[in-house]
Each structure stands twice: as structure tokens, then as C-alpha cells.
Amino acid sequence: MNTALLTKYPVSGPRYTSYPTALEFGELDPASLIQGWTSSDKQALSLYLHIPFCHSLCYYCGCNKQVTRQRQKSETYLQYLLLEIKQRAALFSGKPVTQIHFGGGTPTYLDDDQLSRLMAALRLAFEVAAKAEISIEIDPRQTELPRLGHLAALGFNRLSIGVQDFDSKVQQAVNRVQDEEHIFQLVKQGRALGFSSISLDLIYGLPHQSVESFRPTMEKVLALRPDRLSLFNYAHLPEKFAAQRRIKESDLPTVNERRAIFTMAATLLVDGGYLCIGMDHFALADDELAKAQREGKLHRNFQGYTTQQEADLLGLGVSAISQIGHVLAQNHKEIKDYYGAVEAGGSATDKGYALDQDDKIRGVVIKELICHFHLHFGQIEKRFGLEFNAYFADDLRRLAEMEKDGLVRIDKDSIEVTDAGRPWIRAICMQFDRYMTAKLNRSFSRII
Ligand SMILES: C[S@@+](CC[C@H](N)C(=O)[O-])C[C@H]1O[C@@H](n2cnc3c(N)ncnc32)[C@H](O)[C@@H]1O
Ligand code: SF4
The missing domain is CATH 1.10.10.920 (Arc Repressor Mutant, subunit A)
Structure with missing residues (x-):
């Protein structure tokens, strides 16, 4: 890394999951999204469902989440989500749903019965394609092996597992201690059940990480051989995310250490047969993301890199973002505002942007x-x-x-x-x- 460039060019910037970025969102006439839908030339629909609850707080986390042990909250949330699905499906119908992604927070905060009801409602409300990609983010600390069987039975065919780092000192510093053996078991079980893609999330730039400490994590990852891997650069914005203030700045690796960690990890992955997809993703050569990049068809949306170039994206749930035709729209970020909007029977959109x-x-x-x-x-x-x-x-x-x-x-x-x-x-x-x-x-x- 040429350090002179660090003072010359901006070292902070948007991740461009959309352009313009969400920072430009302002008041949006609810009719705009419908206009986006009727004028869109996309042939398919992709759904994103946001489940905001988590069992405990990871200090690094920058996601829209709510940590709670009150399980009743998730049932209330589910009722509003089911209502929103019904209201939205009445407007955005007629195109096959080729992708569904459950993100969070922690979607597996919902129990088996709640997830069954949610999937049934989606299948009833939308025309879910037989070969749709249906993926879910799981927190390995809260996912017992039998849950995967239930997810497979519901039609989920892709898993994304939050690993972040296998090093116990790093795990303790970010309040996310997890059992390594269990992650290995989850991957094995996922494969045995026929999940067509298993993806792992890692983060570099966390406290106490170094090239030496992160190498064993990468070796374990290579042994697991996921189909895809996200290697996120830790976004440290303590002024925005209060929990990050519990991370000592002096424990964070320097810019050059971060780059060295990324370079080491990327080199091991490429040597191990992975292709580098865009900024922070890696995939095995026969994975669809790799194929899409080779064919010049890779796309980027609010979930990161995707193959779903031909689909509009409808976001459901608190803070979820949609991109329909030329219109970007974000649902209310506060749960009570989201509930109020869904209850009022209109749209849960809070703000957005017409391109x-x-x-x-x-x-x-x-x-x-x-x-x-x-x-x-x-x-x-x-x-x-x-x-x-x-x-x-x-x-x-x-x-x-x-x-x-x-x-x-x-x-x-x-x-x-x-x-x-x-x-x-x-x-x-x-x-x-x-x-x-x-x-x-x-x-x-x-x-x-
Ligand atoms: C919603 S979480 C994944 C599901 C589940 N809640 C879990 O943690 O296992 C999404 C992913 O975002 C990444 N992430 C969260 N906060 C981040 C941050 N501040 N910087 C970089 N990546 C972050 C983590 O890799 C995390 O696995
Ligand atoms: S990383 Fe996942 S489990 Fe941890 S707080 Fe964020 S959303 Fe919740």
C-alpha cells in the first residue's frame, strides 16, 4: 500500500449497493413505487425479508437489529410482516419470484413454526418459481443441526453462516464466542441435506486481528470449502453504532495491517481455487456468481453482489430497501413506525428516490x-x-x-x-x- 495515497484520496466512502446511495433518499410519493413497477422492464421479482431480532449483541455490528430475549416480540413482528406481504403482493404481482433472501438481524430468531407460516404466506401471496434461490442468514450459535432439516423442507436451498473469525481472543473482544466444531457440523449437515450453496461471512479489521492470527481462520475456512465467502472490511463507525464504542480503537489493526490481512486471506483463497468477485466476495469457479462475473452479468444490490440482474427487488420488513424499476424505497427503520404504517394499510415506505x-x-x-x-x-x-x-x-x-x-x-x-x-x-x-x-x-x- 502506497501510504502517500492515504492522504490524497478519500479513505471513507459508500459501498455503492445502490446509486444514488441511501444517503440521498428523501420524501417519496408512495405512488412512485407503483410507477416504477408498471414501467419496469425486469421480468422477475426478488424478495428480501428483514428479521431484526438477535439473541445477543456483537460489538462490531452495523446491521439494523434489536437484541431481545422477549420472544413474544418476534410473534408481533411476524403478524405485521404477514400483513405487509399481503398488502404488497396485491400491488406487485404478475412476475415470477426467482429469489428470496431472509436477512437481519437474525432470521433464525424465528422458530420453526414461525418460519413455516412465513414461507407459506409468501408462496400463497407470490408466484414463487420452482427453481427460486431461497437463502437465509443463520447465526451458528443459535442454530441446532435439526433446524437445517426444517429449513430444507421449507424450500431453503442456500445458507449463509456468520463466522467472522475463529480466533478466541478476537471473538471475546467482539462479544461473539462460538463453537468451531459446531460450525463444521453445520456445513457438513447443510451439504448432506443438499443445500446448493453454502456461504460464510468473515470480517477483517476486527480488534486483535493480525496476519498471524487470521491465517489459522483462513486455513479452517479453506478446509470447510464453502461455495462462497464474504470477506468484509470491518466498518467502524462508533458515532453511528453505539455498541462499537465498546471496541478499543487501540486494539484495531492499522490500515497497513488491514491490507496485509486482506492480501494474505485473498492469496490463500485464490491459491485454493476461489475467484475474487468484486470488492469483498470470493466464489468457487463453478459458482453462479463466478459465472456471472465471467459473462459480464454480475449485478450489485442492497444485499451485495448478485446474479439477479433481471429482477426487481421488493424489500419487506423494518428498514428493508426496494429497487423497483427506476425507484429506490426504504421502509421505516424504527419498528414502531413500521408497525404504524403497515397497520394504517398503506405502504411501509418511509423515504426513497426516483432516479x-x-x-x-x-x-x-x-x-x-x-x-x-x-x-x-x-x-x-x-x-x-x-x-x-x-x-x-x-x-x-x-x-x-x-x-x-x-x-x-x-x-x-x-x-x-x-x-x-x-x-x-x-x-x-x-x-x-x-x-x-x-x-x-x-x-x-x-x-x-
Ligand atoms: C445480519 S449478519 C448475519 C446473520 C447473523 N445475524 C449472524 O451474525 O450470524 C450480516 C453480516 O454482516 C457482517 N457485518 C456486520 N456488521 C459489520 C461491520 N460493522 N463491518 C463489516 N461487516 C459487518 C457480518 O459478517 C455478519 O455476518
Ligand atoms: S452480527 Fe448478526 S447476531 Fe451479531 S448483532 Fe449483528 S445481526 Fe445480530
Whole structure:
């Protein structure tokens, strides 16, 4: 890592799971989402369901969650979610549902019976395709082996398991101590039950992590051989997430240590047969994400990298985000506001954004760069009927400085992000973000 660049370019920035990012969301006329739906050219629908509850608090966590031992809360929540599903399905019907993802919080906070009722309601309300990808995030500390059998029987065919780090000192520092053997058993059982994809979440940049401490974690991960792996850069925003204040800044690895940890982990993965997908994902070569990247069809949405390029996304539950046609919309983030909105019978949307033509163009440019590290101007010119060098003259001028620093190569009809530039991909995308100047003063997670 060239440390001089750390003072030259922004070291914090958006993760570009959408463009514009959620920070630009404002008041949205509820009719806009319907308009997005009727004018959308997408052929399928993807559903995201947010289950916000967790059994205990992981200090690093930046997700929208509520830690509670009062199980009744989840039953109340389920009742509102079922109502929202009914209300939304009446409006967003007619396209096959090709993907359903349960995220959180911890979706497995719901018990077997609650998950059965939820899946039954989804199947009744929407036209779920026979081959739909149905995935769920599970917390291994709270998932006994028999639960996987129930999930498989409900039609779940993908599992995502939160591991973060196998090192016990790191686990204690973040208040997430978990049994390693149990994770191995879960993966084995998941395979035996025929789950077609098993994914693990890891985080680098956590307290007490070093190249030496993280290597054994990576070796165990390689032994488990998940189909996919997320290697998240720890987003430390203690001013935003109170629990992160329990993590001592002095225990965090430095920027250079972080990069060294990532490089070690990525090298082991690539040597072990994984392909690097975008910023923070890895997949075995025969996995669909890897195939989509090879074919130039990788897409990015609020859940990260995905193959679902041809689907609109409907978010259900507190804080869930939808992207339907040209409209982005987020549900209320506070549970009581969400309940109030669902009860009132209208939409649970709190805010959102309707993209204009310039947003659409820039959104595609940013998506191409962050998914493929490469951009052909001809692709944008053909799709939007513009002359790239003229339309993006200012952006390309800004990017020229990054070219001098070896982060990108620009020629007359393409941009290529170099190996040295990959860690800077978010900063590179920011050059095409017209809201960037305003954003530079806001708080973002570290890029590197
Ligand atoms: C909703 S959790 C996964 C499901 C379940 N709650 C669990 O923890 O096992 C989503 C993932 O986000 C990642 N994550 C959470 N907070 C993060 C942060 N501050 N920085 C980077 N990654 C984070 C973790 O890897 C976590 O597994
Ligand atoms: S990482 Fe998962 S279990 Fe831990 S607090 Fe966040 S959402 Fe809950």
C-alpha cells in the first residue's frame, strides 16, 4: 500500500449497493413505487425479508437489529410482516419470484413454526418459481443441526453462516464466542441435506486481528470449502453504532495491517481455487456468481453482489430497501413506525428516490466498475445514446490523477482498474458520483 495515497484520496466512502446511495433518499410519493413497477422492464421479482431480532449483541455490528430475549416480540413482528406481504403482493404481482433472501438481524430468531407460516404466506401471496434461490442468514450459535432439516423442507436451498473469525481472543473482544466444531457440523449437515450453496461471512479489521492470527481462520475456512465467502472490511463507525464504542480503537489493526490481512486471506483463497468477485466476495469457479462475473452479468444490490440482474427487488420488513424499476424505497427503520404504517394499510415506505436519466447512466457506470473492474465506453454509449468522453469529461479529468498514481488505466474507449487500484474501487467510483462533493463531509465506513 502506497501510504502517500492515504492522504490524497478519500479513505471513507459508500459501498455503492445502490446509486444514488441511501444517503440521498428523501420524501417519496408512495405512488412512485407503483410507477416504477408498471414501467419496469425486469421480468422477475426478488424478495428480501428483514428479521431484526438477535439473541445477543456483537460489538462490531452495523446491521439494523434489536437484541431481545422477549420472544413474544418476534410473534408481533411476524403478524405485521404477514400483513405487509399481503398488502404488497396485491400491488406487485404478475412476475415470477426467482429469489428470496431472509436477512437481519437474525432470521433464525424465528422458530420453526414461525418460519413455516412465513414461507407459506409468501408462496400463497407470490408466484414463487420452482427453481427460486431461497437463502437465509443463520447465526451458528443459535442454530441446532435439526433446524437445517426444517429449513430444507421449507424450500431453503442456500445458507449463509456468520463466522467472522475463529480466533478466541478476537471473538471475546467482539462479544461473539462460538463453537468451531459446531460450525463444521453445520456445513457438513447443510451439504448432506443438499443445500446448493453454502456461504460464510468473515470480517477483517476486527480488534486483535493480525496476519498471524487470521491465517489459522483462513486455513479452517479453506478446509470447510464453502461455495462462497464474504470477506468484509470491518466498518467502524462508533458515532453511528453505539455498541462499537465498546471496541478499543487501540486494539484495531492499522490500515497497513488491514491490507496485509486482506492480501494474505485473498492469496490463500485464490491459491485454493476461489475467484475474487468484486470488492469483498470470493466464489468457487463453478459458482453462479463466478459465472456471472465471467459473462459480464454480475449485478450489485442492497444485499451485495448478485446474479439477479433481471429482477426487481421488493424489500419487506423494518428498514428493508426496494429497487423497483427506476425507484429506490426504504421502509421505516424504527419498528414502531413500521408497525404504524403497515397497520394504517398503506405502504411501509418511509423515504426513497426516483432516479433521473443522469442517475441511471452513472448507476450503470459505477455498477460496471465495482462488479467487473472494467468499463467499455461503447456499452454506455450504445445503451444511453451519448458520447462517453464528452458526457464524462469532468469525471475523466478527475480520474486522470488516479491514473498517474497507477490505480486505473484509461484509454480512448475503456477504463481498467489495476491490481493496485482494486482496494481503491470505492474511491474510483466516487469520481463518477455527482453527489460526491456533498458526501465527502459525511461519515462513511473506511474504504481501506
Ligand atoms: C445480519 S449478519 C448475519 C446473520 C447473523 N445475524 C449472524 O451474525 O450470524 C450480516 C453480516 O454482516 C457482517 N457485518 C456486520 N456488521 C459489520 C461491520 N460493522 N463491518 C463489516 N461487516 C459487518 C457480518 O459478517 C455478519 O455476518
Ligand atoms: S452480527 Fe448478526 S447476531 Fe451479531 S448483532 Fe449483528 S445481526 Fe445480530
